[in-house]
Amino acid sequence: MTALRHGFSIGIERINDEFFLTLKAKGKLTHSDYLAMTPVIESALSEVKHPKIKAFFDATELEGWELSAAWDDLKLGLKHGNQFVKIALYGNKGWQELASKIGNWFIAGETRYFDNESDALDWLKQ
Incomplete structure (x- = not known):
């Protein structure tokens, strides 16, 4: 039997009122993944x-x-969208670039897609 791995790894670093949030997503995300991550x-x-x-x-x-997880993601974005300054989406699939552009509709800051991790981190540091 093969285990289906899915979920988030989360890192949060805080300096005064600024947060650096690191998320790594694996597999097909579910509602339970958001129930664990959101709190x-x-x-x-x-x-x-x-x-x-x-x-x-x-x-x-x-x-x-999953559909319910996509809804959870949208709700999280709408609730905290005005708090995001920048989101760097590091990926390797064509649809992810489109997802980063759609993300700009829901946050006050800027979302960009990168296919190179170093470029993404450099942009966040600017």
Whole structure:
């Protein structure tokens, strides 16, 4: 029997009101993946009145979302979209570039797609 691996790895670094969020997604994301991840992010952000977030999203092992997980992702984006300064989406699939462009509709900051991890991290540091 083969195990289907899916979910998020999360890293959160805070300097004053600025957050650096690192997410790595694996497999096809589910509603349960968001139930596990969302409270971690919510807890970190709740300690700051006006957080500013720069995020690195590694989607190189992402296969997609179940419908309920896509809805969870949209809700999270709508709730915290004004707190994001930059999101770098690092991927290796053509549809991910389109996803980063759609992400710009839901956040106040800027979303960009990169197929090179170093370029993505350099852009976030600017």
